[in-house]
Amino acid sequence: MIEYLLLLLGESIMIFGTLGILRFPDVYTRLHAATKCDTGGAMSILIALAIASEASLLIKLKFLVLAFLIALINPMVSHAIARGAYKYGIKPKVVVDMYAWDNP
């Protein structure tokens, strides 16, 4: 029962993340939507698979290790993309930009 709820949650998070990628104005706000796709969607689908699959306990633990690795790698990748885009010269559409005040 609970695995269907988790699968539904993951699917809906994927759909809203895609909607966010299509509708948000610039790179940085789109990165928010893309990373939420990854953490929320993929991790809840993996936890649902770990509950539903009829395998031994160590194989279920490997699903949890995969979810942990996604949670570990995802912030690093989003930070690298955001900082690389800023250093390349893409201006963010923001109300206040304190990073540009300190690095003119």
Next chain:
Amino acid sequence: MSRIPFYLRERLDEIRQRILFETYEAQKLPKWEQVVLTWIALFSFWIVISGNTQSENLFIGGIATLVISLFMYEMLTEDIRQTGHIVEKILYISLFVIPQYLFIMAFRLIESNFKVAKHAILMDINPGIIKIKTDLHSDTGITILANSITLTPGTLTLDVDKKLGETYLYVHWIDVETLNREVAGEKIKGDIEAWLKKIFW
């Protein structure tokens, strides 16, 4: 501070950095505790990854991870602050800190997903890049704090700036509520930093 001559200010900065270094060196763990902590982390990872619990597999894994942890003991545990006995510390970290962190971060993750879905539907965004100050100094502590900030709702860490004795984080915030540094830091960091300061320097 601004009326002090330049050479005096340079000397003051040097002394302050020296004090920081000395307190850091005094709070380091001894070497065998670092080796034991690294060995426990690597060996539990070995058991989960290899996936069989026969005795010869555990024996070979224990020997190999012990040899690795004898060489690489500084990588994981260099920044852990010294408090109490080692058994007490292992029990504290594995029974109290890690479950609390997982519990907090699971609820923050779900909250962040709903928040971004709401922003995507209603388009009421108000983005900005804010600079906040942290009290942590070690590399591992700052890394965990910055990654947790990226996972929490509506924020994305852009860069870290380390000046003398003070650390600043640049955070892209999707819905800027305040420009005050202290209030924004309270809202963004939450209670993660308070117990991260108990372990890391």
